[in-house]
Amino acid sequence: MAETKKIIFVGPPNTGKTTIKSVFFEMANPLKLLKNSLDPTRGANSSIYSLFDLELGIFDLAGQENENWFKKERDVFNHTNLIICVLDINRYLKENFAFIDDLLEIYKALMLSTCSLVILLHKIDLMEPLYVQHKYKAYDEYIENDKKCASKVQIYPTSITKKYFLETYDIITKIFSNSIKNVSGAKSDSLFLDFRTDINIILQYDDLKKHSIKDLFYDFDISIKDATPRLRRLEKLGFLKFIENMQNFQLTERAIFFKTGLEVENKDDKENKINKILESLYLFSNLNQN
Ligand SMILES: Nc1nc2c(ncn2[C@@H]2O[C@H](COP(=O)(O)OP(=O)(O)OP(=O)(O)O)[C@@H](O)[C@H]2O)c(=O)[nH]1
Numbered sequence: 001m002a003e004t005k006k007i008i009f010v011g012p013p014n015t016g017k018t019t020i021k022s023v024f025f026e027m028a029n030p031l032k033l034l035k036n037s038l039d040p041t042r043g044a045n046s047s048i049y050s051l052f053d054l055e056l057g058i059f060d061l062a063g064q065e066n067e068n069w070f071k072k073e074r075d076v077f078n079h080t081n082l083i084i085c086v087l088d089i090n091r092y093l094k095e096n097f098a099f100i101d102d103l104l105e106i107y108k109a110l111m112l113s114t115c116s117l118v119i120l121l122h123k124i125d126l127m128e129p130l131y132v133q134h135k136y137k138a139y140d141e142y143i144e145n146d147k148k149c150a151s152k153v154q155i156y157p158t159s160i161t162k163k164y165f166l167e168t169y170d171i172i173t174k175i176f177s178n179s180i181k182n183v184s185g186a187k188s189d190s191l192f193l194d195f196r197t198d199i200n201i202i203l204q205y206d207d208l209k210k211h212s213i214k215d216l217f218y219d220f221d222i223s224i225k226d227a228t229p230r231l232r233r234l235e236k237l238g239f240l241k242f243i244e245n246m247q248n249f250q251l252t253e254r255a256i257f258f259k260t261g262l263e264v265e266n267k268d269d270k271e272n273k274i275n276k277i278l279e280s281l282y283l284f285s286n287l288n289q290n
């Protein structure tokens with residue numbers, strides 16, 4: 001039987017849990033989700049994915065039912081490997097600290113000792129960067145005070161907006177790959193070289209314009225036969241759409257969010273960013289929703 005891992009998204013209402021899950025695990029278009037909000041979640045919305053030889057269950061708990069999750073239905077947290085708590089960084093500290101207290105209580109009561117806990121301070125795009133740093137420090141100190149949990153809790157500032165998309169993609173990858181350690185398949189330099197070319201394709205082509213598959217031959221020396229599986233992989237990652245009988249393709253808004261993060265002046269910085277993000281493409285191109 002395949003090994004299973006359970007991940008839970010929890011947090012106050014309207015903080016961005018379902019949006020994060022859709023954008024990073026279902027390759028949704030972030031711009032669309034920022035413009036047209038999803039309905040509030042009801043109950044515990046579960047999705048099953050496979051990743052290499054692992055089965056992954058992701059539970060998205062309705063923020064409006066937190067009373068329930070923390071009391072009557074706290075068993076929902078049993079056998080969890082990773083809890084991702086999404087807080088809106090723009091809300092009052094007192095309010096968010098109270099939520100953290102409730103969560104840590106559950107964490108201790110259910111003795112979730114093998115479970116990691118991650119706190120995302122989400123929607124940083126709505127706050128001045130300097131203020132984000134102050135807030136981050138306050139959360140970090142608050143968690144540090146709880147000696148029992150401090151070492152198990154990680155905190156990250158996040159946002160799915162264009163400016164922060166790549167950074168957040170990288171953070172989610174890190175969190176995700178830490179929780180599924182040892183099952184990430186056989187990586188090789190040649191495989192990463194392949195993803196490197198994929199990133200170059202995203203960088204090469206103009207936003208949302210139509211391009212022919214043949215362009216890949218002229219621009220990258222990739223034959224039409226080899227181009228299709230490559231473009232399919234980018235399609236799976238939500239970065240590209242085929243059009244007109246698969247003869248042409250166009251990049252998606254999600255790809256534009258992605259490449260905005262790579263637009264930096266310094267060449268070395270850009271290289272470092274590209275090398276860092278290869279892992280994300282590798283991981284998420286192997287994720288399948290069952
Ligand atoms: N500014 C900003 N808004 C965001 C971001 N991520 C999500 N949102 C918005 O936050 C709102 C709530 O998103 P949801 O994902 O539905 O929130 P939720 O936590 O699942 O809410 P419940 O299902 O009620 O628990 C939506 O209007 C999203 O567009 C972000 O990074 N920045």
Ligand SMILES: [Mg+2]
Nearest residue numbers: 017018040041
């Ligand atoms: Mg939701």
